[in-house]
Amino acid sequence: MNILYSFKFLLRQLYLSYFIPIAYIGLLIYASLGFYIYSLEGSPGNALTSSSTVVQIGAIAYLLLGVYNVRLSDKYDLKHLFSSIKSGYITHQMGSLLVGIISIFIIVICTFSFYLLVMWKYIYINPSFIVDVFLYISLYYGLAFLVCYLSGFMVATWIRGKFVFPLILLIYVLMTPLNFMFLRRSNNSFFAWDKFLNVGEPNPTMAFHPLYGLSISHDQLAKQLLFICIPILLLFIYNVMHGFLQKNKYIIITFCLVLIFTISCLVSNLNGGQILLDNDAELHNYYKNYDITHSWEQQPYKINEMNISLDTKKNLSAEVWYSLIYEGQTATNELIFSLFHELKVKDVLIDKKQVNFNQNGDRLKIILNGAIERNEVLNISLKYEGLKTNFYFANEQAVYLPSYFNWLPSIYDKPSFIVLNESNLLQRVNHQLTQNVAYNLVFKHRGKEVYSNLPKTEKDEWAGKSFSGITLASGLLDVYTKNDTQWVIPFTWKDIVDDFPTLEADVQKLTSIINSSRLLPTEVSFPKKIFFLPNLNTVDRNEFQGTWYSQDHLILGTHVTVEYPEEYFTTYKNNFLVNIINSFFINNASLGEITDYQFAILYRAFLTDILLEQINIPSSEFQQLLESGQLQSDKHPIDDLVSQLNGFKNSTVSKDLSSSFYKEWAKLLHSNNPWESLKNLLEKVEDLN
Amino acid sequence: MKIIHVKNIQKRFNKELVLNDINFDIKGSFGLLGPNGAGKTTLIRILCSIIQPTNGEIYADNQLNWKDSNAVKSNVGYLPQTFSFFKNASVYRVLEYIAKLKGISKSELTNEITQVLEETNLMLQKDKKVKQLSGGMLRRLGIAQALLGNPNLLIVDEPTVGLDIEERVRFRQLLRKLGKDRIVLISSHIVEDIENTCDHICILKEGKVVVTGELNDLLASIDGKVKEVFLSSEQLNTLSNEIISIKELGSEYKVRYVPSNNSNLFQGTSVSPTLEDFYVYNMNHGDIQ
Numbered sequence: 021m022n023i024l025y026s027f028k029f030l031l032r033q034l035y036l037s038y039f040i041p042i043a044y045i046g047l048l049i050y051a052s053l054g055f056y057i058y059s060l061e062g063s064p065g066n067a068l069t070s071s072s073t074v075v076q077i078g079a080i081a082y083l084l085l086g087v088y089n090v091r092l093s094d095k096y097d098l099k100h101l102f103s104s105i106k107s108g109y110i111t112h113q114m115g116s117l118l119v120g121i122i123s124i125f126i127i128v129i130c131t132f133s134f135y136l137l138v139m140w141k142y143i144y145i146n147p148s149f150i151v152d153v154f155l156y157i158s159l160y161y162g163l164a165f166l167v168c169y170l171s172g173f174m175v176a177t178w179i180r181g182k183f184v185f186p187l188i189l190l191i192y193v194l195m196t197p198l199n200f201m202f203l204r205r206s207n208n209s210f211f212a213w214d215k216f217l218n219v220g221e222p223n224p225t226m227a228f229h230p231l232y233g234l235s236i237s238h239d240q241l242a243k244q245l246l247f248i249c250i251p252i253l254l255l256f257i258y259n260v261m262h263g264f265l266q267k268n269k270y271i272i273i274t275f276c277l278v279l280i281f282t283i284s285c286l287v288s289n290l291n292g293g294q295i296l297l298d299n300d301a302e303l304h305n306y307y308k309n310y311d312i313t314h315s316w317e318q319q320p321y322k323i324n325e326m327n328i329s330l331d332t333k334k335n336l337s338a339e340v341w342y343s344l345i346y347e348g349q350t351a352t353n354e355l356i357f358s359l360f361h362e363l364k365v366k367d368v369l370i371d372k373k374q375v376n377f378n379q380n381g382d383r384l385k386i387i388l389n390g391a392i393e394r395n396e397v398l399n400i401s402l403k404y405e406g407l408k409t410n411f412y413f414a415n416e417q418a419v420y421l422p423s424y425f426n427w428l429p430s431i432y433d434k435p436s437f438i439v440l441n442e443s444n445l446l447q448r449v450n451h452q453l454t455q456n457v458a459y460n461l462v463f464k465h466r467g468k469e470v471y472s473n474l475p476k477t478e479k480d481e482w483a484g485k486s487f488s489g490i491t492l493a494s495g496l497l498d499v500y501t502k503n504d505t506q507w508v509i510p511f512t513w514k515d516i517v518d519d520f521p522t523l524e525a526d527v528q529k530l531t532s533i534i535n536s537s538r539l540l541p542t543e544v545s546f547p548k549k550i551f552f553l554p555n556l557n558t559v560d561r562n563e564f565q566g567t568w569y570s571q572d573h574l575i576l577g578t579h580v581t582v583e584y585p586e587e588y589f590t591t592y593k594n595n596f597l598v599n600i601i602n603s604f605f606i607n608n609a610s611l612g613e614i615t616d617y618q619f620a621i622l623y624r625a626f627l628t629d630i631l632l633e634q635i636n637i638p639s640s641e642f643q644q645l646l647e648s649g650q651l652q653s654d655k656h657p658i659d660d661l662v663s664q665l666n667g668f669k670n671s672t673v674s675k676d677l678s679s680s681f682y683k684e685w686a687k688l689l690h691s692n693n694p695w696e697s698l699k700n701l702l703e704k705v706e707d708l709n
Numbered sequence: 710m711k712i713i714h715v716k717n718i719q720k721r722f723n724k725e726l727v728l729n730d731i732n733f734d735i736k737g738s739f740g741l742l743g744p745n746g747a748g749k750t751t752l753i754r755i756l757c758s759i760i761q762p763t764n765g766e767i768y769a770d771n772q773l774n775w776k777d778s779n780a781v782k783s784n785v786g787y788l789p790q791t792f793s794f795f796k797n798a799s800v801y802r803v804l805e806y807i808a809k810l811k812g813i814s815k816s817e818l819t820n821e822i823t824q825v826l827e828e829t830n831l832m833l834q835k836d837k838k839v840k841q842l843s844g845g846m847l848r849r850l851g852i853a854q855a856l857l858g859n860p861n862l863l864i865v866d867e868p869t870v871g872l873d874i875e876e877r878v879r880f881r882q883l884l885r886k887l888g889k890d891r892i893v894l895i896s897s898h899i900v901e902d903i904e905n906t907c908d909h910i911c912i913l914k915e916g917k918v919v920v921t922g923e924l925n926d927l928l929a930s931i932d933g934k935v936k937e938v939f940l941s942s943e944q945l946n947t948l949s950n951e952i953i954s955i956k957e958l959g960s961e962y963k964v965r966y967v968p969s970n971n972s973n974l975f976q977g978t979s980v981s982p983t984l985e986d987f988y989v990y991n992m993n994h995g996d997i998q
């Protein structure tokens with residue numbers, strides 16, 4: 021009770037200082053103003069993730085307030101007076117701390133209320149996001165300010181002189197969102213100090229991620245608690261050392277408990293799970309240096325059945341059982357799979373017997389105990405865990421595991437990404453398993469609703485036969501049905517769905533042209549399930565990397581930076597059509613493997629122009645491709661080819677999509693040495709004319 | 710509580726021995742006299758149980774032992790050498806805050822505060838802010854807060870520091886008055902502070918007790934040893950070591966001194982010794998106990 025009185029007394033003293041209440045109200049107004057401005061743009065997410073300046077200002081304010089509150093008592097030399105009173109010093113200290121805590125609490129409540137007020141119209145449809153917002157404000161305003169207040173308080177308690185101020189400045193520079201300017205050294209750094217120390221928004225330079233949402237995972241909370249406990253412990257030590265706290269068994273027990281808690285926060289942080297990161301370049305660099313010298317082949321395995329048990333407590337952890345029929349011509353004593361390198365395999369069992377394995381990049385080699393013959397059946401069980409990239413997610417907050425990604429062991433012996441030598445573009449490699457597999461997935465996800473192309477059979481279970489692998493998505497998503505088509509889409513983009521018919525009409529025209537001219541070996545149509553997701557990162561310069569076609573679902577991708585686009589499909593219809601065409605012809609695993617991505621890019625551009633012309637949409641993909649220089653290569657000079665293609669494009673023959681030329685060209689995507697063959701193909705066509 | 714025994718107190722800061730084997734009894738109005746750096750404040754902090762002695766013990770006649778620092782704290786009122794408070798707080802609020810910290814119950818709060826305000830003659834200033842108080846008022850506020858909770862032992866470190874002559878006199882009167890009901894311990898390097906207020910003293914020098922006892926007994930011990938003489942400025946130089954005080958009177962100086970071999974030249978008249986005489990005598994001649 022005396023602590024409360026002490027709090028009241030000190031609060032009054034601060035209030036009477038004029039400057040502090042003005043600064044406090046200024047901070048509140050500043051934070052609210054930001055929310056208001058973003059509400060005009062309809063950006064409920066960015067309003068928070070872009071508010072690092074609020075943290076930046078609040079942090080220095082609370083660091084200084086912490087120092088001020090200590091110095092105020094020191095100035096009047098009250099320490100000795102208070103310590104001559106039973107528990108006087110501790111009561112006064114607790115009262116001072118309470119001033120910080122309660123004022124911070126009020127900031128949290130006020131900013132949250134104001135946020136709700138201005139953003140209600142965007143977020144009321146998703147109550148779980150409202151909870152997220154409260155957690156976000158509590159974590160990155162509340163606890164961040166508390167860390168600063170306690171640190172300032174603690175430093176000033178320990179250190180008397182002017183030296184406090186450089187120290188405060190150091191804490192400020194190291195622990196606030198701008199710290200990446202000083203701490204981020206190289207992209208391959210072994211430990212991201214900037215992320216670890218920053219108590220504000222973890223990715224201040226990144227736009228709000230409409231799928232992942234706000235960074236509010238347990239790891240983030242553990243980190244904030246860690247940095248709250250450290251100054252508390254140091255204050256504890258100070259008080260005991262100076263006799264303000266009597267060393268008795270209760271004090272020692274409390275101290276030990278806080279210490280244990282601090283250590284567990286630290287440990288949980290050091291081997292923490294996946295968090296949202298803004299370091300796209302890391303993955304790009306990894307694949308730039310990736311050894312791709314060995315030949316890539318589809319492995320002769322047939323899979324009929326696959327049981328998967330998935331967990332996302334910290335990051336992805338999976339147990340996969342499947343029966344595999346070996347269909348190779350010759351006997352072998354090893355199996356090759358592809359599995360994204362961040363997923364570390366713990367254990368491999370074949371027919372319940374442990375076998376050796378090694379992981380080299382994305383390549384997983386399983387060494388069998390004995391040779392196997394054609395048509396032999398193996399029961400394989402794998403355990404693995406990992407994942408920290410920001411391209412795919414699997415933690416308690418968000419899940420994005422698309423069917424084209426080798427988060428399940430893939431029978432294509434290829435890496436998950438490649439970087440095209442010539443253009444330095446990061447290219448996702450399709451690992452979708454196009455065999456008819458009976459899947460059975462058990463996935464206890466503690467976060468938000470999980471969506472999949474597989475039908476949900478019961479709580480936490482999905483099962484069914486599919487030719488398209490498994491896509492899983494969870495996060496700030498909602499599902500909407502429009503014209504019989506199910507959309508899984510970030511709830512902040514909900515209104516985009518209304519604009520869908522514009523796109524759908526054109527896609528239908530395209531598919532009927534494609535189908536009637538038999539451009540593809542199988543017919544295509546808009547699948548009835550569409551995952552419209554922000555799956556393109558800042559390093560993705562080729563937008564068609566985000567859109568992937570399969571029989572039972574389409575992943576329609578766009579940039580994460582998109583927040584609340586009105587008439588999005590109308591405005592960007594051409595881009596979407598280009599991407600969807602690409603997904604039919606390139607990002608479509610049922611057509612076979614792409615042997616040369618550069619060649620595929622050429623094909624895509626050329627064909628897109630011809631197709632869009634048919635539905636009277638102007639397109640200059642081919643021209644743009646030539647200008648971008650992405651086709652340049654030392655291995656196969658393209659100048660002749662380009663002039664041949666230009667000649668062909670201007671001829672009337674090129675408009676006939678049912679001509680055998682396009683089918684032949686399509687086949688070349690899956691053949692070796694396609695460049696030379698295309699030349700020959702073009703020469704043949706020229707001869708015909 | 711009538712008497713407090715200080716036994717073999719020793720205090721070290723790091724390597725430095727600041728208090729060395731201090732022994733005395735505190736009773737009545739007690740004066741702790743000593744030059745700057747003698748260790749008065751350190752000793753007082755030990756008596757307030759703010760810091761613990763390195764060695765030794767303190768206990769009172771009523772079973773109170775300084776090992777139980779919480780018990781000591783509720784028996785002691787303390788005015789530190791430098792006292793100030795949040796400058797925007799009013800006198801009343803300062804007292805209210807301290808009273809709360811001391812755990813004085815809500816029902817007694819107003820009464821207690823009124824009482825100490827009256828005792829320290831601050832009633833009229835109770836709504837003034839700390840920054841509006843004069844040095845004397847602030848010092849009295851210091852006493853007022855120390856009196857909250859009606860402590861058995863009132864400890865005042867350098868009571869008159871920063872006060873003008875009139876205020877000093879008034880402040881000493883206040884202390885004398887307060888000494889009637891409780892033990893008052895006053896530390897000072899100013900002899901007058903103690904002489905007019907205390908009946909028992911202890912002189913401290915370089916962390917050791919020089920002398921301690923009842924004031925009158927101590928003065929009696931140097932009775933006849935102090936002389937007074939009128940001298941010119943040239944004569945003054947020959948005395949230097951023996952001088953206790955010099956007062957300028959026109960071209961002459963009235964000098965109080967303690968005669969030794971070379972000062973027998975002058976025919977001084979014996980005077981009755983004051984505490985100042987005793988203090989200076991002990992600083993210069995006294996063998997440390």
Ligand SMILES: Nc1ncnc2c1ncn2[C@@H]1O[C@H](COP(=O)(O)OP(=O)(O)OP(=O)(O)O)[C@@H](O)[C@H]1O
Pocket residue numbers: 722723725727743744745746747748749750751752790898
């Ligand atoms: N916390 C401390 N740490 C180290 N040394 C100290 C500390 N407090 C006091 N001292 C030293 O102890 C000695 C006695 O100091 P103290 O303040 O007790 O003297 P004092 O008699 O009160 O002097 P003054 O009349 O100037 O107030 C000094 O030399 C001082 O430097």
Ligand SMILES: [Mg+2]
Pocket residue numbers: 749750751790866
């Ligand atoms: Mg002192």
